[in-house]
Amino acid sequence: MKQNYSLQTNPCDDMFKDRKLIIATKHKKESVIAPILEESLGVVCQIDEGFDSDEFGTFTGEIERLHDPISTARRKCLKAMQSNGCDLGIASEGSFGPHPYIFSLPSDEEFLIFIDRLHGLEIIVRELSATTNFSAKEIQYDTELYEFAEKAGFPRHALILRKSKYSNEEIYKNITDHESLHATFQEIISKYDTAYIETDMRAMYNPTRMGIIQKATKKLADKIKSTCPQCHMPGFGVVDSKEGLECRLCGSPTTSTLSHIYICQHCHHFIEILYPNDKTTEDPQFCNICNP
Secondary structure, X not given: OEEOOOOOEOOOHHHHOOOEEEEOOOOOXXXXXXHHHHHHHOOEEEEOXXXXXXXXXXXXXXXXXXXXXXXXXXXXXXXXXXXXXXXXXXXXXXXXXXXXXXOXXXXXXXXXXXXXXXXXXXXXXXXXXXXXXXXXXXXXXXXXXXXXXXXXXXXXXXXXXXXXXXXXXXXXXXXXXXXXXXXXXXXXXXXXXXXXXXXXXXXXXXXXXXXXXXXXHHHHHHHHHEEOOOOOOEOOOEEEEEEOOEEOOOOOEOOOEEEEEEEOOOOOOEEEEEOOOOOOOEXXXXXXXXXX
């Protein structure tokens, strides 16, 4: 069914209110996740102090991440739920690298998964952002060290030092003050002549990343509260999009988004919503005919 349709939202109070929700994290993500979900859904968020998410992979490479981000987040979530006897859980997983559309910029791609085993729900959101300090560099001199630290937002953002990019033998994490940064750098340089410095991308040591997780959580809460117009189950969200928005000048289809596709994971109700970006034509500068 193709239509210009306004989605309905439902507070989902009866479904989630006062239920225990486990947040699968050891990196303090609950500080931004819990307030949003508690206010939006009425859940009671908890963490497991003994939960070790590092077993699913570390950013510094000592433990390789064996699965894609969504599968990893799902595995984390399910393990935390099972270990704590909880049928409601949430987990996140982040990836860092070149931006998929703006290749000159680094990016932070965050996935959040919400699982409700009681109602058979699995709701996923993705937040892609070029707002990140993700960076790394081989250095030899104090000037390089302090220049990198300044650009990375140190000491508000923590740094990591190691002897080389691919070595996991000596990794110094949790560097959050200038004295420790200088002393650690001198220790590595005295042994190996060079050092490898990188931003610490663990959420509790990277407030910029924590902000992206917060933004993704708000998106998740909105998606949970978006209900199927047919069966009224939560999580009625975009599963695909179609290109083809017409050029305002020549009328040819462009690569800009014409519609979003919504499919309910429960009753499989299908809706195609036209013009999701609130415009019915595209500027000719984005048309391959008018601006080849």
